[in-house]
Amino acid sequence: xxxxxxxxxxxxxxxxxAMREAMRxxxxxxxxxxxxxxxxxxxxxxxxxxEEFGDERVRDAPLSESxxxxxxxxxxxxxxxxxxxxxxxxxxxxxxxxxxxxxxxLLHMSGGxxxxxxxxxxxxxxxxxxxxxxxxxxxxxxxxxxxxxxLAPATxxxxxxxxxxxxxxxxxxIIVEHGSLYNAKGPTPDLSVPVDxxxxxxRRTGDDITVVTYGGSLGLVTDAADRLAAEGIxxxxxxxxxxxxxxxxxxxxxxxxxxxxxxxxxGWRTGGLxxxxxxxxAEQCFYDLDAPVGRVCAAEVPIPYAQHxxxxxxxxxxxxVAAVHEAVGGGG
Amino acid sequence: MNTxxxxxxxxxxxxxSTAANRPDHLLLYRRMLLVRRFEEKCVELYSAGKIRGFLHxxxxxxxVAVGVLDHLGPEDAVVATYRDHGQALARGVPAGPIMAExxxxxxxxxxxxxxxxxxxxxxTRFYGGNGIVGGGLPLAVGxxxxxxxxxxxxxxxxxxxxxxxxxxxxxxxxxxxxLWHLPxxxxxxxxxxxxxxxxxxxxxxxxxAVKAASYEVPAWSCDGxxxxxxxxxxxxxxxxxxxxGGPVFLEAKTFRFRAHSMYDPDRYRTKxxxxxxxxxxxxxxxxxxxxSDGVADEVLSGFEDDVAAEIDAAVAFGDAGTDEPVESLLxxxxxxxxxx
Numbered sequence: 001x002x003x004x005x006x007x008x009x010x011x012x013x014x015x016x017x018a019m020r021e022a023m024r025x026x027x028x029x030x031x032x033x034x035x036x037x038x039x040x041x042x043x044x045x046x047x048x049x050x051e052e053f054g055d056e057r058v059r060d061a062p063l064s065e066s067x068x069x070x071x072x073x074x075x076x077x078x079x080x081x082x083x084x085x086x087x088x089x090x091x092x093x094x095x096x097x098x099x100x101x102x103x104x105x106l107l108h109m110s111g112g113x114x115x116x117x118x119x120x121x122x123x124x125x126x127x128x129x130x131x132x133x134x135x136x137x138x139x140x141x142x143x144x145x146x147x148x149x150x151l152a153p154a155t156x157x158x159x160x161x162x163x164x165x166x167x168x169x170x171x172x173x174i175i176v177e178h179g180s181l182y183n184a185k186g187p188t189p190d191l192s193v194p195v196d197x198x199x200x201x202x203r204r205t206g207d208d209i210t211v212v213t214y215g216g217s218l219g220l221v222t223d224a225a226d227r228l229a230a231e232g233i234x235x236x237x238x239x240x241x242x243x244x245x246x247x248x249x250x251x252x253x254x255x256x257x258x259x260x261x262x263x264x265x266x267g268w269r270t271g272g273l274x275x276x277x278x279x280x281x282a283e284q285c286f287y288d289l290d291a292p293v294g295r296v297c298a299a300e301v302p303i304p305y306a307q308h309x310x311x312x313x314x315x316x317x318x319x320x321v322a323a324v325h326e327a328v329g330g331g332g
Numbered sequence: 333m334n335t336x337x338x339x340x341x342x343x344x345x346x347x348x349s350t351a352a353n354r355p356d357h358l359l360l361y362r363r364m365l366l367v368r369r370f371e372e373k374c375v376e377l378y379s380a381g382k383i384r385g386f387l388h389x390x391x392x393x394x395x396v397a398v399g400v401l402d403h404l405g406p407e408d409a410v411v412a413t414y415r416d417h418g419q420a421l422a423r424g425v426p427a428g429p430i431m432a433e434x435x436x437x438x439x440x441x442x443x444x445x446x447x448x449x450x451x452x453x454x455x456t457r458f459y460g461g462n463g464i465v466g467g468g469l470p471l472a473v474g475x476x477x478x479x480x481x482x483x484x485x486x487x488x489x490x491x492x493x494x495x496x497x498x499x500x501x502x503x504x505x506x507x508x509x510x511l512w513h514l515p516x517x518x519x520x521x522x523x524x525x526x527x528x529x530x531x532x533x534x535x536x537x538x539x540x541a542v543k544a545a546s547y548e549v550p551a552w553s554c555d556g557x558x559x560x561x562x563x564x565x566x567x568x569x570x571x572x573x574x575x576x577g578g579p580v581f582l583e584a585k586t587f588r589f590r591a592h593s594m595y596d597p598d599r600y601r602t603k604x605x606x607x608x609x610x611x612x613x614x615x616x617x618x619x620x621x622x623x624s625d626g627v628a629d630e631v632l633s634g635f636e637d638d639v640a641a642e643i644d645a646a647v648a649f650g651d652a653g654t655d656e657p658v659e660s661l662l663x664x665x666x667x668x669x670x671x672x
Contacts, residue, residue: 030481056481062511067470067504074474077459078409080481082474097501101464102471110452110460111443112664146665170667 011153012182014160014189015045015121019083022167023053026081029167030057032068033085042087043123043182069095069120073103073172076118081167089124089138089176096141103172104147115170119163124152125178125216125266126314132302135310137267139176139215143244143276149173150243151197154218156186158241161195169197176243178216178266200247202254206236209324210254212277213264214240217315221264224320233328243273248280255285262294262323264315269297294323355563357625360402361618362635364394364559367418368615369639370427373647374417374434374448378594382650383434387448390418392557392589395614396521397422399562400489400584403570409457409475409488411468413521414449415588416461419491425453427642428649437653444656445664465526466492466499469518473505476514476579487573489517494583495526497543498534509579510547516579517569518544521556523588528600544581556584557612560621589613 009017022029030053031046037060040047050058061068065086072084086092092099103116126135142150149169153159159177166173203218204225213221218239225235236254240246255261261281265274278293299313371391377383390397393415401410401422412419420430425441433440434448441453452460459475462468472490479486496502497520509516520540524531537543544551550572554565562584569580587609591598619632 059512062504062507064500064504064508066501067473067508070467070470070501070505071474071477071508074471074476075478075481076474077471078475078478078482080478097464097467098470101467102462106452106460107667108664109442109446109450110454110664111441111445113442113452113454114459115667149666 007188008185009156009188010182010186011156011159011177011184012043012045014156015163015177016047016049018160018163019046019049020052022083022164023049023057026167028079028081029083030059030080031083031085032059032061032072034061034063034087036060036085041085043179045182046085065091065094066098070098070102072118072120073098073116076116077106077114082118083163083167084118084120086120086122088134088179089122090133090136092120092122093138099142099148099172099174100145104145107171108147116172117167117170119166119173119175121175121177123179124176125180126298126303126310127180127216129305129307129310131305135303137215137265137298139174139243140267140271140273140276142174143273145244147171148244149197151175152215152241152243153177154181154215154239154241156184157189157193158195160189160191161193162197165195165197173197176215180216197242198247200241200250201239202236202250203239204235204237206234206258208234208258209260209262209327210236210238210251210258211262211264211320211324212238212240212251214243214273215266217264217266220315220317221320224317224324227317227321228324233324235324240273240277246277246280248284251277251281252284255281256288259288259290260327261289262296262320262327264296264320266298266315268300269295270300272297291327294327296320296323355402355560357560357618357622358627358631360398360559360563361615361622361632362639363398363422364615364618365635366427366639366642367394367398367421370421370643370646371417373643375594377434377647383448384436385447385449386414387434387594388415388592389588389590390415392609392613393521393523393586394418395559395562395618396519396556396584396586397491399559400517400519400566400582402563403566404487404489406456407484407486409459409472409486411459411472411475411488411490412451412461413465413468413491413493414461414463415493416449416451420451420453420458420461423453423456423458425451425456425458427646431646431650432653435650435653436655437650438656439649439653443664466496466501468492469496469501469505470508472516473508473514476509476516477512480512480514485574487515487517487570489519489570491519491521493526494520494522494524494531494540495529495534496520497540498526506544506547506549506579506581510549513578515573515576517566517573518549518579518581520544520581520583521586522583523586525588525592525601527592528596530600540583541581544583549579549581550577551581551583553583553585556586557609557614558617559614560618
């Protein structure tokens with residue numbers, strides 16, 4: 001609970017603050033990406049950092065995703081600790097070769113000789129009428145790849161706290177920030193509370209069902225849980241936080257207790273993170289389940305522009321409530 | 333006009349060459365001979381089934397890596413291609429661990445994880461064997477960026493074939509390096525064929541130096557079959573890069589005498605074309621030069637004996653190698669053990 005009005009902040013501001021802190025603490029840290037400097041970041045995250053740190057450390061890159069992501073990887077090999085910002089996860093597709101074939105593979109391919117301590121941040125997700133080339137949730141592509149760590153801060157505390165441990169990781173870390181969260185307001189995080197980049201978080205405890213989600217969907221899952229609580233259904237909400245490696249222990253402990261699970265993922269259902277989480281629950285908790293694992297995902301369509309169509313394509317609280325009803329009712 | 337990121341060249345230090353100002357003919361010849369004989373041995377071992385997977389031979393192109401890498405010091409970096417045995421040997425990566433790598437052994441440079449295409453060697457800053465055409469170029473830019481940001485007077489040499497110049501990574505990387513004035517030598521090994529596709533069938537501008545120069549980068553070409561020509565051209569290029577002149581592009585016109593890989597039936601080149609280039613075999617040219625220098629035949633045959641012994645030792649090293657335990661399969665996926 002917020003204790004004072006002046007301690008209110010936003011998701012955008014705390015990421016900026018985390019980058020500022022990292023650059024002050026470690027000379028090797030620098031920020032590189034499209035429009036991170038003079039423009040202040042495509043989503044305004046890095047506004048003011050150029051003025052504070054100069055253009056060597058806040059480096060505007062040309063529209064060359066493969067080039068500057070690869071340069072970030074190379075700079076990491078050369079002893080720097082780069083933060084590479086790519087405007088959206090859709091644009092990162094242009095840099096997939098560098099991330100998958102180089103960053104993720106290099107340590108193994110070189111027999112342990114070359115670790116790649118790079119952090120790559122990007123916006124993900126829909127809900128802002130940006131249509132099919134700026135709205136997708138493709139983070140599962142990274143979560144598929146051995147060698148990467150994938151983080152999805154859903155809260156202001158995680159947005160503030162995940163960057164520094166990510167920069168301490170000797171291996172590549174992908175951070176996906178849901179675009180709808182940048183304006184989210186909340187109390188200034190307590191910096192004395194350590195933030196890990198290993199574990200899922202139980203955001204709400206409950207005994208009747210486990211709803212697993214991450215990133216931009218945490219809010220709608222929380223809304224759904226409030227509504228369900230009013231009906232007497234006690235929902236446990238798990239925020240994955242770390243999409244790779246998945247924290248099976250936290251997940252399974254919860255499902256073994258609640259005997260029911262629904263996975264909410266703004267990515268597509270087919271081959272997505274929801275499929276992976278569901279499969280793991282089936283593998284590890286099959287005999288604990290009282291109902292099939294439910295899923296709420298984006299419709300299998302490139303995200304459309306028109307507001308009502310986009311809304312119809314994305315998960316919402318109604319669909320989460322319906323999926324929980326089915327799991328609870330279906331199990332008897 | 334870009335203003336924020338384009339800075340004047342850093343105050344130029346006195347140009348430092350690690351190579352002498354004159355090429356050591358005998359040394360260059362001996363290095364080329366090592367690469368040639370090493371790879372001839374690889375063919376034999378491939379046929380015997382001891383080397384598997386893809387094997388891309390550098391035979392015919394030896395003058396390029398040998399002529400260029402003579403100019404690097406231990407602090408400099410090399411980013412290589414999948415045709416990397418010659419680049420690795422010329423950089424001074426020891427032959428035994430290279431051979432052991434190709435045998436898939438724990439004693440290999442990459443503990444058997446990389447194989448022929450992915451030779452990496454931290455002690456010589458050899459950033460490998462990249463199997464993705466063009467994939468190494470952004471990496472080289474980043475290595476040079478790190479040097480610049482940390483105030484180090486180092487050079488990164490990035491090898492790539494002419495095929496990579498059709499990739500977006502070439503354009504993105506040379507643009508970045510030029511924009512940021514980074515110490516990269518872009519070293520194009522133009523062997524005229526991107527696998528089976530001839531240069532004039534894949535690129536509208538076949539004058540590669542002209543293509544590179546459009547990025548405001550000093551660019552020139554050299555005869556990649558003549559190790560002394562490569563040496564001279566690279567000497568000038570490395571000096572320029574090292575003295576703070578920003579990136580340089582150098583094309584070495586060369587030819588591979590063998591097929592693209594051991595799988596390639598080589599249907600796209602004529603015998604006449606290959607024979608024509610073989611007349612300019614870099615070892616042959618250098619032997620003629622050494623003869624005119626007055627080097628005795630016994631010296632050259634002594635080299636043959638030395639190199640044969642070195643390769644025998646490399647093969648023996650590989651043969652004595654051990655298999656990595658299967659339990660170590662997941663080692664090196666991440667720096668710390670991850671369980672999930």
